[in-house]
Amino acid sequence: MTALLTILILLSITVAIWQMVKIFDLANANTENSQIATDKDNRVNGYLMMAFLAFIYIITIVCFVYWGDLPLMSNAASEHGPGLDALMIVSMVIIFIVQTITQFLLHYFAFKYKGEKGKKALFYADNDKLEFIWTIIPVIVLAGLIIYGLFTWSDIMNFEEEEDALIVELYAQQFNWKARYAGEDNVLGMSNVRLIDIDRANILGLDESDPNAQDDVIATELHLPVGRQVIFKMRSQDVLHSAYMPHFRAQMNCVPGMVTQFAFTPTITTAEMRQTPEMIDKVANINRIRTEKSKKLAEKGEEPLERYEFDYLLLCNKICGKSHYNMQMKIIVESEEEYQAWMKEQQLFKNSLVQN
Amino acid sequence: MSAHADTHAHDDHGHHHHKETFITKYIFSQDHKMIAKQYLITGTIMGVIGVIMSMLMRMQIAWPEEPNVIFEALLGKWAPDGVMDADIYLALVTIHGTIMVFFVLTAGLSGTFSNLLIPLQCGARDMASGFLNMVSYWLFFVSSVFMVLSFFVEAGPAAAGWTIYPPLSALPMAQGGSGAGMTLWLVSMAIFIASSLLGSLNYIVTIINLRTKGMSMTRLPLTIWAFFITAVIGVISFPVLLSAALMLIMDRSFGTSFFLSDIFIQGEVLHYQGGSPVLFEHLFWFLGHPEVYIVILPAMGLVSEIIATNARKPIFGYRAMIASILAIAFLSTIVWGHHMFISGMNPFLGSVFTFTTLLIAIPSAVKAFNWITTIWKGNIQFNTAMLFSIAFVSTFITGGLTGIILGDSALDINVHDTYFVVAHFHLVMGISALYGMFAGIYHWYPKMFKRMMNKNLGYVHFWVTSVCAYGVFFPMHFIGMAGLPRRYYTNSNFPLFDDVSNVNVIITVFALIGGVFQLVFLWNFFYNIFYGKKTVQNPWRSTTLEWTAPIKHIHGNWEGEIPHVYRWSYDYSKPGHDEDFVPQNVPLKEGEEELHH
Numbered sequence: 001m002t003a004l005l006t007i008l009i010l011l012s013i014t015v016a017i018w019q020m021v022k023i024f025d026l027a028n029a030n031t032e033n034s035q036i037a038t039d040k041d042n043r044v045n046g047y048l049m050m051a052f053l054a055f056i057y058i059i060t061i062v063c064f065v066y067w068g069d070l071p072l073m074s075n076a077a078s079e080h081g082p083g084l085d086a087l088m089i090v091s092m093v094i095i096f097i098v099q100t101i102t103q104f105l106l107h108y109f110a111f112k113y114k115g116e117k118g119k120k121a122l123f124y125a126d127n128d129k130l131e132f133i134w135t136i137i138p139v140i141v142l143a144g145l146i147i148y149g150l151f152t153w154s155d156i157m158n159f160e161e162e163e164d165a166l167i168v169e170l171y172a173q174q175f176n177w178k179a180r181y182a183g184e185d186n187v188l189g190m191s192n193v194r195l196i197d198i199d200r201a202n203i204l205g206l207d208e209s210d211p212n213a214q215d216d217v218i219a220t221e222l223h224l225p226v227g228r229q230v231i232f233k234m235r236s237q238d239v240l241h242s243a244y245m246p247h248f249r250a251q252m253n254c255v256p257g258m259v260t261q262f263a264f265t266p267t268i269t270t271a272e273m274r275q276t277p278e279m280i281d282k283v284a285n286i287n288r289i290r291t292e293k294s295k296k297l298a299e300k301g302e303e304p305l306e307r308y309e310f311d312y313l314l315l316c317n318k319i320c321g322k323s324h325y326n327m328q329m330k331i332i333v334e335s336e337e338e339y340q341a342w343m344k345e346q347q348l349f350k351n352s353l354v355q356n
Numbered sequence: 357m358s359a360h361a362d363t364h365a366h367d368d369h370g371h372h373h374h375k376e377t378f379i380t381k382y383i384f385s386q387d388h389k390m391i392a393k394q395y396l397i398t399g400t401i402m403g404v405i406g407v408i409m410s411m412l413m414r415m416q417i418a419w420p421e422e423p424n425v426i427f428e429a430l431l432g433k434w435a436p437d438g439v440m441d442a443d444i445y446l447a448l449v450t451i452h453g454t455i456m457v458f459f460v461l462t463a464g465l466s467g468t469f470s471n472l473l474i475p476l477q478c479g480a481r482d483m484a485s486g487f488l489n490m491v492s493y494w495l496f497f498v499s500s501v502f503m504v505l506s507f508f509v510e511a512g513p514a515a516a517g518w519t520i521y522p523p524l525s526a527l528p529m530a531q532g533g534s535g536a537g538m539t540l541w542l543v544s545m546a547i548f549i550a551s552s553l554l555g556s557l558n559y560i561v562t563i564i565n566l567r568t569k570g571m572s573m574t575r576l577p578l579t580i581w582a583f584f585i586t587a588v589i590g591v592i593s594f595p596v597l598l599s600a601a602l603m604l605i606m607d608r609s610f611g612t613s614f615f616l617s618d619i620f621i622q623g624e625v626l627h628y629q630g631g632s633p634v635l636f637e638h639l640f641w642f643l644g645h646p647e648v649y650i651v652i653l654p655a656m657g658l659v660s661e662i663i664a665t666n667a668r669k670p671i672f673g674y675r676a677m678i679a680s681i682l683a684i685a686f687l688s689t690i691v692w693g694h695h696m697f698i699s700g701m702n703p704f705l706g707s708v709f710t711f712t713t714l715l716i717a718i719p720s721a722v723k724a725f726n727w728i729t730t731i732w733k734g735n736i737q738f739n740t741a742m743l744f745s746i747a748f749v750s751t752f753i754t755g756g757l758t759g760i761i762l763g764d765s766a767l768d769i770n771v772h773d774t775y776f777v778v779a780h781f782h783l784v785m786g787i788s789a790l791y792g793m794f795a796g797i798y799h800w801y802p803k804m805f806k807r808m809m810n811k812n813l814g815y816v817h818f819w820v821t822s823v824c825a826y827g828v829f830f831p832m833h834f835i836g837m838a839g840l841p842r843r844y845y846t847n848s849n850f851p852l853f854d855d856v857s858n859v860n861v862i863i864t865v866f867a868l869i870g871g872v873f874q875l876v877f878l879w880n881f882f883y884n885i886f887y888g889k890k891t892v893q894n895p896w897r898s899t900t901l902e903w904t905a906p907i908k909h910i911h912g913n914w915e916g917e918i919p920h921v922y923r924w925s926y927d928y929s930k931p932g933h934d935e936d937f938v939p940q941n942v943p944l945k946e947g948e949e950e951l952h953h
Contacts, residue, residue: 004424004425004426006865006868007426007868007872010868010869010872011872013869014872014873014875014876017816017876018813018876018879021810021812021813021816034808034889034892034895035808035809035810035811035888035889035895036737036739036808036811036895036896037737037738037739037742037811041738041811041815042736042737042738044738045738045743045815046736046738048819049746052819052822052823055823055826056750056754056826056830059826059827059830059831060830063830063831063833063834067831067834067835067838067856067859068834070834070837070838073770073837084766084767084769084770087764087766087767088761088767088770091760091761091764091767092761094760095757095758095760095761098753098757099753099754099757102724102725102728102753103750103753103754105728106727106728106731106746106749106750106753107746107750109728109731109732109734110731110736110746113667113731113732113733113734113735113736114736114738115668115734115735115736115737115738116735119735120668120735120929120936121667121668121669121733121734121735121928121929121936122669122732122733122734122929123669123670123928123929123930123931124669124670124672124729124732124733125670125671125672125673125674125926125951126672126673126674126675127672127673130673130725130729131673131676131722131726134721134722134725135718135721135722137721138717138718138721138722139718142714142715142717142718142760145714145760145764146710146711146714146764149710149714149764149765149766149767150707150710150711150765150766152766153703153706153707153710153764153765153766154703154707156766156769157703157706158703173620174530174621192618193618193619193620193625194618194620194625196620196625198623205620234700237618237619237620237621238523238527238530238619238620238621239521239522239523239524239527239530239621240521240523240524240633242698242772242773244773244839244841246770246839249769249770250769251698251769251770251772252698252700253698253699253700255632255633255634255699255700256523256616256617256618256619256633257616257617257618257619257630257631257632257633258617258632258634258700260700282855285855286851286852286854286855289854289855289857289858290851290854305851306851308851308852308854310852313850313852315841315850316841317772317773317774317841318521318773319446319449319516319517319521319524319843320524321446321524321530321531322442322443322446322531322532323442324446324843324844324845325442325843325844325845325846325847325849326849328849328850
């Protein structure tokens with residue numbers, strides 16, 4: 001209903017403006033009507049250019065004030081996260097400066113040099129020195145950014161496997177995630193989708209004869225011990241998916257037919273993250289919004305929304321079909337002891353098979 | 357009958373072509389001016405469809421739970437009781453992208469203005485091959501029909517995103533749209549590519565061979581340079597997409613495994629083995645990335661021309677502008693991997709592509725600064741075309757700058773496929789190219805339709821569009837930086853993103869206003885074809901050759917001899933001349949030096 005009303009309002013505004021333009025045209029009917037800009041048009045549009053510059057600046061400020069806390073750009077929960085955020089901030093600052101200056105020059109010149117009858121423009125076609133300056137400045141700035149970026153990238157992607165690293169397989173299928181832990185031996189058992197046997201509950205296609213597979217653990221929640229490097233091996237059984245873990249600044253596609261990988265070390269447990277001031281604010285804000293939505297729902301006689309509590313998430317971030325929008329898995333970062341306790345409760349692969 | 361750049365006597369034009377029928381004149385025309393209009397009108401119709409789709413998507417994102425009578429009216433069985441189906445949302449995403457990128461901003465923009473301006477600005481009687489030109493348009497028309505038809509197949513149109521990555525696009529059981537809808541998509545694109553190649557070859561040959569006497573390459577307007585290089589990139593990269601499409605067709609229908617391997621879906625193992633979806637990504641983006649320059653370069657050419665004309669100043673740094681077009685074109689073919697940083701390819705490749713990608717910022721910066729310097733100390737005439745051109749520079753800068761973030765492999769890890777990307781490419785290639793197209797239409801409308809568009813309607817159209825474009829895409833960066841993935845049918849399954857739901861409502865309101873206001877343009881465009889004020893021969897007091905041709909369209913463009921060219925195309929406000937422009941066909945005065953640019 002809201003949408004319909006909005007559209008009706010928009011339509012009436014359109015009609016109104018169209019009528020105004022018609023009136024304007026009629027008023028000008030007897031004067032010059034060549035549809036080419038006159039001095040008056042130049043003046044009006046020149047001032048509008050300045051107004052538009054103000055609009056760009058205002059919308060920038062508004063965006064930063066209201067949505068500039070960028071919860072997923074600060075408060076990174078992985079070891080490489082803060083370094084990546086720093087690169088992001090440096091890039092943003094450079095962009096901000098260039099944007100502010102160039103938009104000013106563009107719109108201010110448009111305003112300042114608005115056309116007048118009888119005035120003549122400056123015949124100024126070339127200046128090698130200027131061309132050189134604005135070639136070399138971007139070269140220097142970009143060289144810096146490229147080098148900085150490549151070091152950051154290489155640190156993240158060319159990781160060294162630490163001794164106590166945890167190996168976890170992220171397994172994607174339309175439309176859910178599974179996590180497979182390597183177990184005591186920390187070696188994932190061999191697998192291939194051709195070995196999937198639904199009747200025996202071998203849902204990830206593990207090689208039942210592989211000794212390494214016997215102690216593997218398959219879970220629907222991703223539990224990670226804090227402070228330990230996790231090496232993810234990604235697999236997909238059907239279409240492309242992308243394992244996106246924004247809080248950890250981690251993402252990698254899951255590609256059928258191959259294994260991709262990504263590694264990071266979680267640094268903040270779920271419980272700690274919930275207690276950070278930024279997160280407390282964010283969650284309070286979200287719950288305020290949810291309470292209001294619930295009120296509306298209650299009026300319609302529908303179920304109210306649940307209260308939100310923060311959890312890390314793994315999202316699918318590559319279009320994968322109908323329920324792409326709801327392909328997620330909860331991530332829980334906890335202390336080593338909690339993690340071990342949780343792991344003890346899990347069923348080993350060899351015990352999970354249905355015997356027949 | 358021949359519409360070739362003919363060599364026969366020119367004074368008999370009036371008698372030569374009087375046997376024209378309705379069909380040869382308006383439908384199967386071989387005249388480049390008529391073909392340009394056909395491209396423009398087909399592109400406009402496709403544009404209307406694409407924009408309506410985006411408005412439907414925006415309404416769904418802003419108000420996901422609410423039934424909407426518009427959905428019910430327009431989507432029929434895909435919106436039972438007015439609630440949009442998740443499959444059709446993805447179909448809208450896919451077809452909107454395909455239509456806007458290929459049918460509007462490639463064929464509609466480049467097809468229209470390359471056809472209109474290449475012969476007229478080079479001083480040729482027509483394209484090198486009028487027949488191929490006609491075939492090119494009709495192939496485009498047929499491919500448009502196929503694309504639109506895909507909305508009427510049982511299981512819905514293609515819905516795998518405009519990038520149609522397999523296996524999603526290859527397996528009918530993976531989603532409804534991957535059945536007949538995807539077949540139509542592939543057929544449509546294959547025909548489209550054929551059309552595009554025929555067009556591009558024609559443009560290249562015409563520009564190289566049919567320039568009038570005196571029109572050296574360094575006297576060409578930047579529009580022609582842009583069309584020329586665009587056509588070259590098209591010829592290099594479009595065939596690669598065609599091969600990818602053919603291989604995908606074979607995987608789908610003939611059991612090959614180019615892109616597929618080890619798949620278990622819907623309870624069964626498929627036979628495919630040994631292929632790789634990553635290969636498809638490489639092939640797709642080898643076209644896909646140059647494609648964004650195929651879209652933006654013609655817009656840059658049009659804008660350069662319009663800015664110079666309306667600032668009454670020569671374009672600043674003519675040679676640097678050409679050099680930057682060449683640099684952008686070259687780099688555009690070696691940066692495709694920046695779409696694939698996290699596709700699973702070797703991280704070293706990521707480093708290489710980061711390097712080449714960020715280099716593109718250099719020629720882009722040169723262009724932006726040259727445009728700004730062109731308007732400096734100008735005598736700016738704010739015709740609607742000029743407004744759109746300035747706005748083009750503005751959105752190109754805003755959108756281009758965030759490319760520094762996305763092109764950086766490390767930063768891409770976190771913003772890849774979020775709304776940050778959507779905001780970036782809509783500003784830098786979507787909105788910018790659209791502005792280039794609008795600018796071109798407002799500027800060359802008198803040339804095409806012999807009548808003027810209404811300037812006040814143009815101003816209203818421009819200012820509302822301009823405010824709405826920023827209103828839509830500027831805040832979108834911020835929801836992207838909050839981590840919101842694109843292509844989600846609804847965000848209500850993620851309470852994490854509840855605090856950006858109000859941003860989505862604001863964006864949608866701007867999008868709806870902006871979308872509805874395009875009606876002002878459509879009215880202005882179609883009404884004035886028939887009832888507009890008649891134009892004078894050179895309304896914008898421009899220097900280029902097309903304005904020396906008579907208002908009335910004739911085959912062969914000029915009665916009598918084709919004008920000769922004595923100077924470059926940017927002699928605006930040249931000292932020593934009374935007028936503030938000197939057309940290219942005016943000989944140098946005694947003692948006048950041709951500017952050595």
